[in-house]
Amino acid sequence: MAGEKARSARKAPDDALAHEITVLHLASKAAHGVPRIHAGLRRLGHRVNRKRIERVMRERGISGVTRRRRKGLTRPAKKAVPAPDLIGRDFTASTPGMKLVGDITYIPTGEGWLHLATWLDLATREIVGYSMAGHHRAGLVVDALKMAAGRGQLKPDALSLSR
Structure with a gap:
């Protein structure tokens, strides 16, 4: 019973916070996630816990864009030997078709x-x-x-x- 009272007492402030979060999120073209939304709210003078922002965003389905890390294409073998320099760092050629x-x-x-x-x-x-x-x-x-x-x-x- 006490949990329900706490949740209902928190609903109105959370709705107001969700409105502020939505405004900042839309202003960022739906790109900003929790860290940047938190920083934006702090700049606006709101003193809000980061975890609360995370919970409110999660409950309302608001999420930022995450960039994927690029993966390298080559995977060198453990005992790979470097390829020899066949042109000896000389990037010139006198005639076409030589190098x-x-x-x-x-x-x-x-x-x-x-x-x-x-x-x-x-x-x-x-x-x-x-x-x-x-x-x-x-x-x-x-x-x-x-x-x-x-x-x-x-x-x-x-x-x-x-x-």
């Missing part, structure tokens, strides 16, 4: 991540091969390399894996 460097990146789209693998000719600074897919497996890079080789301008030792 290629590659990269893989991912781009957010409305349908998910788009992975892009590219090969750059160091002499011309032009993309000579690329491939796009919804994954970042080795086949993506191989397809881009096949495109670069299919242009017919690569020197025979441009694709060697060791020097």
Whole structure:
């Protein structure tokens, strides 16, 4: 019985607090959660416990936007050996098709991540091969390399894996 009295006595002040929270929440374009709503109420001169704000927001279904942490794509093996520097940090080439460097990146789209693998000719600074897919497996890079080789301008030792 005492619990019901306490809840009913708290209802009117909670409704007033919920109105203030809703105003701040809408002003933030429904982005702010408990910590920022609490800070906003403190700036307005309200002395309110953070846990009370959390309870009122939870009871009324008001929540902020949480940003997800980005996860890295690569997971190195425990005993991985770094890849050798095959071009010796020399990013110049005298003739086209002599040296290629590659990269893989991912781009957010409305349908998910788009992975892009590219090969750059160091002499011309032009993309000579690329491939796009919804994954970042080795086949993506191989397809881009096949495109670069299919242009017919690569020197025979441009694709060697060791020097």
